[in-house]
Amino acid sequence: MSTIVTRFAPSPTGYLHIGGARTAIFNWLLARHFGGTFLLRIEDTDLQRSQSDMTQSILDAMAWLGLDHDGEITYQSQRFDLYNEYIDKMLETGHAYWCSCSPEEVEAMREQARQKGLKPKYSGRCREAGLGPGPGRVVRLKAPVTGATLVDDMVKGPVSIDNAELDDMVLRRGDGSPTYNLAVVVDDATMGVTHIIRGDDHLNNTPRQILIYKALGFDLPRFGHVPMILGPDKKKLSKRHGATAVMEYETEGFLPEAMLNGLVRLGWAHGDQEIFSREELVSLFTADNLGSSAAVFDKAKLMWLNAHYIKESPASRLAVLLNAFLERRGFNNLDLDYLARIVPLLQPRAQTMAEMAEKAECFVVADEALVYDMAAVKKFFTDDVRGHLAHLRELLAGLCCFNHASMEAAVAGYLEERELKFKLVAQPLRVAVTGATASPGLFETIEVLGRERALARLDRALSL
RNA sequence: GUCCCCAUCGUCUAGCCUGGUCCAGGACAUCGGCCUUUCACGCCGGUAACAGGGGUUCAAAUCCCCUUGGGGACGCCA
Numbered sequence: 322m323s324t325i326v327t328r329f330a331p332s333p334t335g336y337l338h339i340g341g342a343r344t345a346i347f348n349w350l351l352a353r354h355f356g357g358t359f360l361l362r363i364e365d366t367d368l369q370r371s372q373s374d375m376t377q378s379i380l381d382a383m384a385w386l387g388l389d390h391d392g393e394i395t396y397q398s399q400r401f402d403l404y405n406e407y408i409d410k411m412l413e414t415g416h417a418y419w420c421s422c423s424p425e426e427v428e429a430m431r432e433q434a435r436q437k438g439l440k441p442k443y444s445g446r447c448r449e450a451g452l453g454p455g456p457g458r459v460v461r462l463k464a465p466v467t468g469a470t471l472v473d474d475m476v477k478g479p480v481s482i483d484n485a486e487l488d489d490m491v492l493r494r495g496d497g498s499p500t501y502n503l504a505v506v507v508d509d510a511t512m513g514v515t516h517i518i519r520g521d522d523h524l525n526n527t528p529r530q531i532l533i534y535k536a537l538g539f540d541l542p543r544f545g546h547v548p549m550i551l552g553p554d555k556k557k558l559s560k561r562h563g564a565t566a567v568m569e570y571e572t573e574g575f576l577p578e579a580m581l582n583g584l585v586r587l588g589w590a591h592g593d594q595e596i597f598s599r600e601e602l603v604s605l606f607t608a609d610n611l612g613s614s615a616a617v618f619d620k621a622k623l624m625w626l627n628a629h630y631i632k633e634s635p636a637s638r639l640a641v642l643l644n645a646f647l648e649r650r651g652f653n654n655l656d657l658d659y660l661a662r663i664v665p666l667l668q669p670r671a672q673t674m675a676e677m678a679e680k681a682e683c684f685v686v687a688d689e690a691l692v693y694d695m696a697a698v699k700k701f702f703t704d705d706v707r708g709h710l711a712h713l714r715e716l717l718a719g720l721c722c723f724n725h726a727s728m729e730a731a732v733a734g735y736l737e738e739r740e741l742k743f744k745l746v747a748q749p750l751r752v753a754v755t756g757a758t759a760s761p762g763l764f765e766t767i768e769v770l771g772r773e774r775a776l777a778r779l780d781r782a783l784s785l
Numbered sequence: 786g787u788c789c790c791c792a793u794c795g796u797c798u799a800g801c802c803u804g805g806u807c808c809a810g811g812a813c814a815u816c817g818g819c820c821u822u823u824c825a826c827g828c829c830g831g832u833a834a835c836a837g838g839g840g841u842u843c844a845a846a847u848c849c850c851c852u853u854g855g856g857g858a859c860g861c862c863a
Contacts, residue, residue: 436786486789492861524789591799594812625813747822764822
């Protein structure tokens, strides 16, 4: 039997954003789930607005998310001949005609319709004029004026639109280039695309495209229109809502699996399950569970997912990422093995890698450059406490095994002898060694820091 | 303006197709508590929703209609 073919068809006019990434994910999952093919097509027919570096950045973002495509990438800009071939075919079969109306004239027609409270459309003036080619002339689809066109949508269900609502759309521009609707249909049909999941905003376009499919005698694919992603104010997500480009999230320290998981849950669900591995998604995803109402993008939930995946990741992998984030903060030539020992202490404490890097700073900063929270120093370093700190410093210096268990035991013993509570020295020690009042477990921290650095910091703290 | 789509806690959603098991379940966020050497993690608990109105039915979150609200489309953009 025929296998599923899906596609993602971004236009290289900007970065891959949240919404585009989600439709890419849905199409990718549908293909992978059914063992089909996932194609990638760059819609760059608008030479003015398309930028080649944008194509690369879209590819990079997809690679980051792990959305691999099959076969070669199709570029619409290289298929103009093909489009023209089909336009000519429609001209021959009487499904299209030449029109000499200027854009201004058409705009006037629309304005007139608007005045009457009707839907603005082209009047069809040249429809029966029997015009031939000519400079500046466009080719229009000779669309049916009666009846209705039905879209049997995978997510919206049956959607019917009166053909009277549609006008004779332009297929070939005055400069000879094909329009979007024509190119999309020719591409999807010739590329063998069987299922198209795309944004809600294309739903109104679909009947028009179906008309072209019919005029060309192509089989119809299945369409699925997923709702738009909204900002917290329920308006279409845009830059003013903060980060919209997928790769901005990488910069902020999100893991690709968190992004994938988070995005797929916007408009798709599988019962009460929240966490999905890539493999699970592939095996569970079908268009059946796609929701039909718009979703607000909630960064807080993405944070939670990211924190979850950070906790799950092996330290060695995170160490590499942490290194990159620390480099951005000006720390170079760090030892990955050392970072891998810091990571476990920070895994439950960081929601993003950027946050982890921030918290890791006190581990990688030079002892003499460690910044102390002076308010804390003042609060905790009383004369009495300084005395204990000095003793503890000697105790740590003489410890046989420098690990947190023996450290803890030694300190406990010291305190017990004097009938003191651990609370008395816990925060002072923490401040002395990390400079701050909040940190991972005290002894784990000291262990990772190592004897030399811990003692150096204790000495420095005592001199403050 | 015209057409199309949508409507369950603040947010993501389950349930809706195949009415009763739902005085609506989960998750994030939030609030309280526990744990505790700080900060987190974790655990326990709380607040919180079927937009409104009409039908249909013994019974409606679930089916139908209307209203309202939101979104989208009406390009020689994609």
